[in-house]
Amino acid sequence: MTVELDFKALEGIAALQRPNKPNLLERVVGLFECESPKCIAQVLDGVANGDLELVRIGSHTLKSSSANVGAVTLSLRCREIEQAARNNDMATCAELAKDIVAEFDQSAAGIRSFMEQAA
């Protein structure tokens, strides 16, 4: 499995950096790394407990935050899950959520290595 990453998004965040301020890219990526698992947990819990609303909230938040850091595959996956949740299609949600943890892990690793190279 390969995930698509858009490193231009990361360069864009770095470009927003203001002088004499904490490293913006580091903070945004750090947030992504520590907040995303919470969202993933919401999606998975929702699937497990038949709670479509929980699935929708988790996928919606992760859709945005992953898009911010250029995690294209993960963001698209979240969008599909959110759509299925809106359509009350729990079976599709369950099917789509199977690989979500792996996709996040790969995305986060890819982003981290890009940052190390850039530094």
Add this chain to the structure above:
Amino acid sequence: MVDSGHPTSDALMPQGHQKNILVLHVDDDVASLMMAEGALENAGFDVVQAENGEEALKSFQQHSPDLIIMDAVMPVMDGFDAIAAIREMPAGEHVPILMITGLDDLDSITRAYDEGATDFLTKPINFFTLPYRMQYMLRAKLTADALRLSQSKLDSAQRIARLGHWECSIGIDNFSWSREFSRVMSLSETLHGGQIHEFLSNVIESDRTSVESHLEQGFEEQRSFAIEFSLDDKSSNAIRTIRMEAEPHHDEGGVFTHLLGTVQDITERTDAQKQIHNLAYYDLVTGLPNRAQLYERLENVLKLAVRRSHEFALLFLDLDHFKQVNDTLGHDAGDELLQQVSDRLTRVVRETDSVSRNTDDELETVSDPHTVARLGGDEFVVLLGSINRADDAARVAERIAQVISQPYTINDTVVSVTTTIGISVFPMDGDDSETLMKHADVAMYHAKEQGRNGYQFYSRQIHEAALARFSMEADLKKAIENNELKLVFQPKVDLIDHRIAGVEALVRWTHESDGPINPSEFIPVAEETGLILPLGRWVLEAACVQMQTWINQGREPFSVAVNCSPVQFERGTIIDDIDNAISVSGLDPRLLEVELTERLFLEDIDAGIAILRQMKELGIQVSVDDFGTGFSSLSYLKRLPVDKLKIDQSFVRDLEVDPGDAAIVSAIITLAHNLGLSVIAEGVETAGQMEILERYRCNEAQGYFFSYPLSSYEATDWLINRELNTITKKVSGL
């Protein structure tokens, strides 16, 4: 790191402000908050942040941000509710709010606008372009602010000026108007448009048609217009003066699209103008026109009199012994006396108006033909704008002297004053204002020398002529009352058998001291004074009585002709006068012939015909006198129910020597016969004239050739002789 190339908010700062533009960013995604903060601060904005709607409301109240970026989906309170709440706040009505929504989430976009969002942006946010978007929103906001400010200034200015505006597209009876328009036009302020009847609903009835036709013409001819009208202001129950102006507007292609107009309440302005005018042209004590206005009116009357060549008169008067009233009773009493005098003067002049038979339309439409003015002190001037003759002015002066001399009650004190009047008459006494005023003044001093409480014309001839006519009027009145008038009778002869065809009754007056007076002198006086009414009635009655007397004496019946005055027609007494004469005398109405002049039918031919029909119903004969001298219109002659034409003596006089007159007489006779009318010629003095008339088959004739007018005694003799002659002729002819 990219620092350059970002927009900066500095350029947008109102001058004098040192503070940066403050953006409130509301988002539950902390990463988004961080990135946007970086982008916005780089561009020179200050940023405050909130993570849900509730925090946003608190932050808004605390920081009063210039712009808001609002995420849609958030915990605790979402963005839609937050926008709605901010819009309810006093400062939040106009603040620009950018709503962040999910891509393709059309429902959210629609809802965002419904709640009051200014604009929207879809996720993921492009943080590089975000500052530009902020800048655009800010500029739009400043423009809207400026527009609102300008609108509010305009509203205030229009309210202060009481100026409203309106608009109407062509061919649509649908006007729209501003709030101030509603106020000015006394309409409900909730009404901002409507049809023309609503648009003009409070315009006073008499002005509405005019306003409507201006509007219609404005549309039809694409023309601008300005009109002033009166408005019934329901709220204050007052009449207000409104000025409406309009101009046509065209689209870019030059096609006329609509009328744009204003209405302005100019009541106060016109009131002020009126007041200024009053101060300049009216006397404050009496409210009469002052010297300035008198001169203005005098100039107008003068111009008109020159053009129409008619006469007018100036009466210059002051109050005798006014100074004593002022000195003994005080100035307030003096002013009170002046007011009462001016009331009486105005009343006399108004009465003069209604009795004068002046039908000068132009004078009447220009203004009152007469003016009473106060020059100052106790001096007044009465301008009689149109008089028939000088003695009209004398009559008014006499009446003024009489009315002014009645006692006045002032502060419970009875006061008497008299007035002395000098009169100048245009054009005899001067042909410009100054001269006429001066001469009226001089005449007044002459009058004072003659003794006060009187009047005097500037010109002695006029004075004497007026007095003479005056005395003639009085004498004639007395003569009628005392039965001093007599009738004479001039026989008329039938030109076919030379028998008596009838007599014409003529009135004669022998004055007790002045001897016989020509009817051409006293008849006009009788007509002007109305004495012609009793006189005319008497003549008709006396003529019929005499005729019936002859019949009773065994004379062969013939007709008696009586001349009637146009005044009897105008006053509508003629039918009753005839009826009375017939019933008093018992005369067969077919034997009464009424002679009328052509000029009777000039003014109102239909009314004339109606009266003629009534005469025919009474059974009398009607003839047209002086035919050919006036304004004979052959076209109406055939419409008149008359029996006879009388050829004027001016045509008969030269019948033997003037072929022109002969042709006219011949033509009149032929014409009359073709219309079924008989013809009589008057003024026949020679046998030659009679022969010609006989040849032309004229029916009757009268004149010195046959007989002078005769008294009733003489006429009786003449009739007897004539009968004998006729019998003799018949006998000798056998």
